[in-house]
Each structure stands twice: as structure tokens, then as C-alpha cells.
Amino acid sequence: MGRLEGKVAIVTGAGRVGNIGVAVARAFLREGAQAVVGTDFRREEAEAIADLVKADGSQGSFVLMEQDVTSEADWARVSRETVDRFGQIDVLVNNAGISIHGSIAGTSLDDLRKVMAVNHDALFLGIKACAPHLAGAVARFGGGGAIINNLSMASYMPNATNIGYHVSKAAGRMLTVCAALEYGPQKIRVNSIHPGVTMTPILREGLDAYVANGMWDSTEAAEQALAAMNPLGISSVPEDAANAFVYLASEEARFVTGAAICHDGGIGLKY
Known part of the structure; x- marks a missing residue:
């Protein structure tokens, strides 16, 4: 039994092969989940993701729904359609996120609001929409329901050139602990995971841009430089983080709420 x-x-932000959301969805299904509803603003890679799930040999269902995570109406629709189709919601993974680089002086209020909307407000909306359904999980599983927010090491590491991302992730951490207090009596556990540098398609695209601008000689050299920043001296891949999500979603974590798992290779130890 899984x-x-x-x-x-x-699982939000699960619409692109190679990202953390897809890795989490696959890991959940391999561990016996009845179903994973992935959501994203895009659906272009839905067939490719379905093929990966099928290749894993998972017996559960994977569905990719289009969603604007900043829309309260979309959250109501996704939660309702999930319950209509599968009868329950036991785990919510708030994984979707965006970044718009800039200092305070160089960031517009509109850009700050865009980042806050996806990285913080969407967590609030997701928790609010799904909590009434998650509360029923205690009748199905002793550990109750689980909410897991993907917040990044940015939530505890200041950065003067990416203000919106770091502030939004820090706000997400406070929302996590407040929600843990509010929903604990309903046996809903609320925790956060804080990945470090993870080799996703978006990161690789960013490294390619740095190479094109002459910062590094190659993408491989850039990856090695990033890996050297943490005490372990290795890079992370999405599957690494997915294992931590499985733990928090499982009955093994029945006594864990309000926790922050720093999945960062130890880089946070330097700050």
C-alpha cells in the first residue's frame, strides 16, 4: 500500500514538464493517490504530462485543469469540480508562483501586486476554497487534511534585486503559520516547504540568458556555480523536493503543522 x-x-502550477508541480503530482500518484488534479494557466503540455504519469505505472487519475490562481471564482470552480468528480479533497499543494526581478526603486506597484497576487493571495484563496472539503479528510484518514505551501528559500533570505518574490514568499510563511493555528482544530495540517535552487525549465532558461549576457561561459558552468553556494555542493532536481511533499501529505506527518522544511541544501545556514 502506498x-x-x-x-x-x-496541485497548482503543475502544467509544465520538469517543474516541481509535475514532480509532486507524479510522486503522489506513485504513492497510491486516488487522483491528482493539477492546475495551471496553460494546458499545452497536458498530453505529455499524462504520458509521464502513464509511464510511471500509476493507477490513480491525473487531470490538468486550467486555472487562474488569483481568481476566487476559479478556485470555487476547481474545488467544486474536484469534489464532483472524485468525491473529496484531502491535500492542497499551493505550488504556483512567479517572479519579476527588480529592486524597490526599480519595481512598479503593478508588478509588485502581480507577484503578490500569485505568490501570496492565491495561497489565501486556495486555503479558503478547499478547507471546508479538507476538514472531511479526518473521517477518511487519521492524519486529517493537509495543506502544503511551496515557498522557496526566498522567504528567509533577503534580496535587494528581487523584492517582490522575496517579500511575497515571506508573507506566505506567515500565512502558513496563521492557517495552521486556525485550521488545526479541524485536523487540517498546514506546512511549508522552502526549496533552494532547483533545476527546472524556468531556471535553465534564466541561466541561458545569463550565459548569453556573458556572466558564465555555459549553462553547465552556471549550474556548478550555483551548486557550490550550498554546503552539500550539489544541485537539486524537482524530484528531490517532491519527496518532502509526499511526507507532509502522508499520515507519517499527522503530528506536523506550522512547520517549515528548508529543502535548500543548507544554503540557509549561511544567512
């Missing part, structure tokens, strides 16, 4: 046997999860 660690997530019979559970139904919603």
Missing part, C-alpha cells in the same frame, strides 16, 4: 493510498490532491 503512503498516500486513496487520497485526492490539488
Whole structure:
């Protein structure tokens, strides 16, 4: 029996092969989840993701729904359609996120609001929409429901050139602990995971841009430089983080709420 046997999860930001959301969805299904509803603003890679899930040999269902995570109406629709189709919601993973680089002086209020909307407001909306359904998980699983917010090491590491991202992730951490207090009596556990530098398609595109601008000689050299920043001296891939999400979604974490798992290779130790 898998660690997530019979559970139904919603995972936002799960619409692109190679990202953390897709890795989490696949890991959940491999651990016996009944279904994973992935959401994203894009659906172009839905067939490719479905093929990966099928190749894993998972018996559960994967559905990719289009969603604007900043829309309260979209959250109501996604939660309702998930319950209508699968009868329950047991796990919510708030994974979707964006970044618009800039200092305070160089960031417009509109850009700050865009980042806050996706990285913070969407967490609030997701928790609010799904909590009434998650509360029922305690009747199905002793550990109750689980909410996991993907917040990044940015939540505890200041950065003067990416103000919106770091501030939004720090705000997400406070929302996590407030939600843990509010929903604990309903047996809903609320935790956060803080990945460090993870080799996703978006990061690789960013490294390619740095190479094109002459900062590094190659993408491989850039990856090695980033890996050298943490005490372990290695890079992370999405599957690494997915294992931490599985733990927090499982019954093994039945006594864990309000926790922050720093999945950063130890780079936070330097700050």
C-alpha cells in the first residue's frame, strides 16, 4: 500500500514538464493517490504530462485543469469540480508562483501586486476554497487534511534585486503559520516547504540568458556555480523536493503543522 493510498490532491502550477508541480503530482500518484488534479494557466503540455504519469505505472487519475490562481471564482470552480468528480479533497499543494526581478526603486506597484497576487493571495484563496472539503479528510484518514505551501528559500533570505518574490514568499510563511493555528482544530495540517535552487525549465532558461549576457561561459558552468553556494555542493532536481511533499501529505506527518522544511541544501545556514 502506498503512503498516500486513496487520497485526492490539488496541485497548482503543475502544467509544465520538469517543474516541481509535475514532480509532486507524479510522486503522489506513485504513492497510491486516488487522483491528482493539477492546475495551471496553460494546458499545452497536458498530453505529455499524462504520458509521464502513464509511464510511471500509476493507477490513480491525473487531470490538468486550467486555472487562474488569483481568481476566487476559479478556485470555487476547481474545488467544486474536484469534489464532483472524485468525491473529496484531502491535500492542497499551493505550488504556483512567479517572479519579476527588480529592486524597490526599480519595481512598479503593478508588478509588485502581480507577484503578490500569485505568490501570496492565491495561497489565501486556495486555503479558503478547499478547507471546508479538507476538514472531511479526518473521517477518511487519521492524519486529517493537509495543506502544503511551496515557498522557496526566498522567504528567509533577503534580496535587494528581487523584492517582490522575496517579500511575497515571506508573507506566505506567515500565512502558513496563521492557517495552521486556525485550521488545526479541524485536523487540517498546514506546512511549508522552502526549496533552494532547483533545476527546472524556468531556471535553465534564466541561466541561458545569463550565459548569453556573458556572466558564465555555459549553462553547465552556471549550474556548478550555483551548486557550490550550498554546503552539500550539489544541485537539486524537482524530484528531490517532491519527496518532502509526499511526507507532509502522508499520515507519517499527522503530528506536523506550522512547520517549515528548508529543502535548500543548507544554503540557509549561511544567512
